[in-house]
Each structure stands twice: as C-alpha cells, then as structure tokens.
Amino acid sequence: MKTAYSLKQLIIAASVSATFLSSALAADTxxxxxxxxxxxxGINGKSSYIAASDAKIGETVQYRAIYTNVIEQxxxxxxxxLPIPANMTFTGEAxxxxxxxxVDGKNYADMPLMRRVNGKVVKIPLSEYRALRWNIKWLPASKSADVSMNTIVN
Structure with a gap:
C-alpha cells in the first residue's frame, strides 16, 4: 500500500535553519x-516541477530554499x-x-561521504544522510541565494 504525505508534513519534517559563521548578526537578516x-x-525527457500538496512512496520531491538578505548591507x-526528512532519502542531487x-547532524563533509569498513574506505549510503549544508560566502543587500536537494519518499 502506498502512503501519501501531505505538504504540511513534508515541510514540518524539513524545517530549515541558517547559522552565521561570522560575528553575531541579527536573527532577521x-x-x-x-x-x-x-x-x-515529461515525454521529451525534461523535468517538470509541480507544487507538492502530497507525495506518494517512490515519488521524487525537491526541496528548494530561497534566502534573501533583507538588511541594507x-x-x-x-x-x-536543509534537514532530510525522516520519511525521505536524498537522491544525491543538490x-x-x-x-x-x-549523517549525525554535527559533522559535515564534502560528498560523497566516506567511512572505513574492515580497513577499506567505502561510500556511505545516501539513505544515511541526515542533512545538507551550504556555505554562502557573500550575499549582497537585497539579493537572494537558493539551494535545493532532491529526495525520494520512502
């Protein structure tokens, strides 16, 4: 039986955070x-994006976050x-x-993530990824930056 997830459940599961790496800035920047x-x-091989009001097991959902600098500097x-919701698996596309x-919410590294198993370095399965992080080096006043990741509903 296929389970459907509402957009509200998906967005709650994918709550987004931003952290300032430089000096403390106002939370509303x-x-x-x-x-x-x-x-x-589509038939021609092009992807189309449809607002996800619900998603069924096996469907691909893209989370896109647009960050706008709202201060004058x-x-x-x-x-x-962007956390990866518990009911989703990252596809590797970001x-x-x-x-x-x-994989632990604390230590981030470039992809693909690797670990040592029985003396060999192997790729960590995408199903174990828990969140993605992007570092925005510079964002001018009133400009936006966007990030996205594709996931599959489990």
Whole structure:
C-alpha cells in the first residue's frame, strides 16, 4: 500500500535553519522561502516541477530554499542547512553542488561521504544522510541565494 504525505508534513519534517559563521548578526537578516515540488519527467525527457500538496512512496520531491538578505548591507559566511526528512532519502542531487552532508547532524563533509569498513574506505549510503549544508560566502543587500536537494519518499 502506498502512503501519501501531505505538504504540511513534508515541510514540518524539513524545517530549515541558517547559522552565521561570522560575528553575531541579527536573527532577521535573512528571509527564507521553502518550496516542495514533485518532479516528474515529461515525454521529451525534461523535468517538470509541480507544487507538492502530497507525495506518494517512490515519488521524487525537491526541496528548494530561497534566502534573501533583507538588511541594507551585505552579509558573509552564512551556513544554511536543509534537514532530510525522516520519511525521505536524498537522491544525491543538490544545487549548488558545493553542498556538504552529515549523517549525525554535527559533522559535515564534502560528498560523497566516506567511512572505513574492515580497513577499506567505502561510500556511505545516501539513505544515511541526515542533512545538507551550504556555505554562502557573500550575499549582497537585497539579493537572494537558493539551494535545493532532491529526495525520494520512502
């Protein structure tokens, strides 16, 4: 039986955070807009994005977060994080590709994540990824940066 997840459940599960890596800045320097869209392939092979009001097991959902600098000066060294919801598996597709990943929510590294098993270095399965992080080095006043990741509903 296929289970459907409402957009509200998906967005709650994918709550988004931003951390300033530089000196403490006001909490309201960034405005964030989160979108959840189902991805489907068209006849011509192009992807189309449809607002996800629900998603069934096996469907691909893209989470896209748009961060806008709402102060009148540039900000720098901002880390933005998109958690991977518990009912989703990361597909390995993220934009920008500079995203780092974590399996524990604390330690981030470039993808693919690796670990040592029986003396060999192996890739960590995407199903174990828990969040992605992007470092925004510079965001001018009134400008936006967006990040996205694709997931599959489990």
């Amino acid at each position: 960034l405005k964030m807009e989160l979108q959840a869209n189902k991805i489907s392939k 540039p900000i720098s060294n901002v880390a933005v994080i 934009k920008p590709i500079s995203a780092q990943a974590t």
